[in-house]
Amino acid sequence: MDKNRITLFLQFCVALLAVACLVPPRTAGAQDPPRVVEISAKRFGFTPNQVTLKNGETVTLRLTSEDVTHGFFARPLKIDQEIEPGRTTELTVTPQAAGVYTVICHHFCGVNHGNMRMVITVTE
Amino acid sequence: MKQINRRRFMKFTGLSLGIGTLYRVIPALGADSALGGFLADMRRSNGESMSPFTFIQLSDSHVGFNGPPNPTGTAAFERAVEVINGLPQTPELVLFTGDLTHDSEDKDVHAARMAQFRKIAGGIKAPKLRFVPGEHDAGLDGGILFRENFGETHYSFDHRGIHFVGLDNVSRAKPEVGPEQLGWLRNDLARFPRTTPIVVFTHRPLFDLKPDWEWFTSDGDDVMNTLAPYENVTVLYGHIHRDHELDDGHIHHYAARSLIFAFPDPAVAPEKKPLPFDKEHPFKNLGLRTVADGGPKTKPQHALAVNNVELTLREYGGVNGIQQLLRKPSF
């Protein structure tokens, strides 16, 4: 191994050490950004129309609308949100109980508004 | 006010006519001096004292709707008008609790549906018709079309000693009344003594009946709290296209059937889907229905007895202590 290579190797080791010191150890979950779930609304449905979350897991719902203002509402999950077109609405949710929850659009958006809904399944 | 010892009753009897509900308001004691004193008090505080009259609630005619759950369009609504006009006693007042029309993206089409609604409703031979919007009337345009036709979406008026309050919980697009209207309601009620009989009529239920099906009003609790000091409050609403009664311990809530299609019972139905149309019984589960009310021998007739409701204004003990009860008579 020539001198240059050894120097390079040592520099690499120092760099690695520096990085290791700078980045705190990743403890389970605490520092992880919440999982992001993207949901888009369009008259008269949501895509996807079924999402599975884990009980107690904090997730970010990233909501968008492709057309008009919609609503995003589920009383048991404490979700009561409007989704305006042209911007992204973020919502943090931590389900507190397993179950199957219906989310409805509760901002009147047209003739089939009453059928605009999706399901969030929360598993143990 | 004069002292009285006996219980005093003042009744509203409500007959579910099938086409909606007919309420009959009866001061049960007739010309009694103590009652006379009470009525005089009512007149002073309320501008008007109570006297007998009947009124009807109609709901959810959805003029313009045409589809598998009801291919007959306005047939039930038109039949309801005929039934009302054939009543032995013309009701003095007809309240419409929203979804007068079915909405359309096309403003002209929606306006034409509203005109058709007015034409049919205009055939009712009652001196006073009052309306509040449903989300299908006012959800898309914030109530513009409704106001062009009927004026403000919330308002109040007095009729024979009862204070009627029309509330709008649809035109903000979300199921809510909103802070401005709540402020208005507080002011509107402030001048009344707590014994004044109040009938609130609105489109959506003011309580969480089935939030998953959008059967609720977000700030319904605020409305209830505003009404809480008043002892004689009844809420009439529509939206759910089926019968429902709730006595929350203080305020009595009644839903009217629809004149277009019915929804199932949310306690047992897996999803919110209209009940299928029955060709043999086109008015089944609608506001218009035919029932037998006196046992198997009775000929079916237009329902004058099912779900009879009695709204009893009872007892005043010298301190305006009038309470009102809604209950089903036993028969």
Ligand SMILES: [Cu+2]
């Ligand atoms: Cu929507």
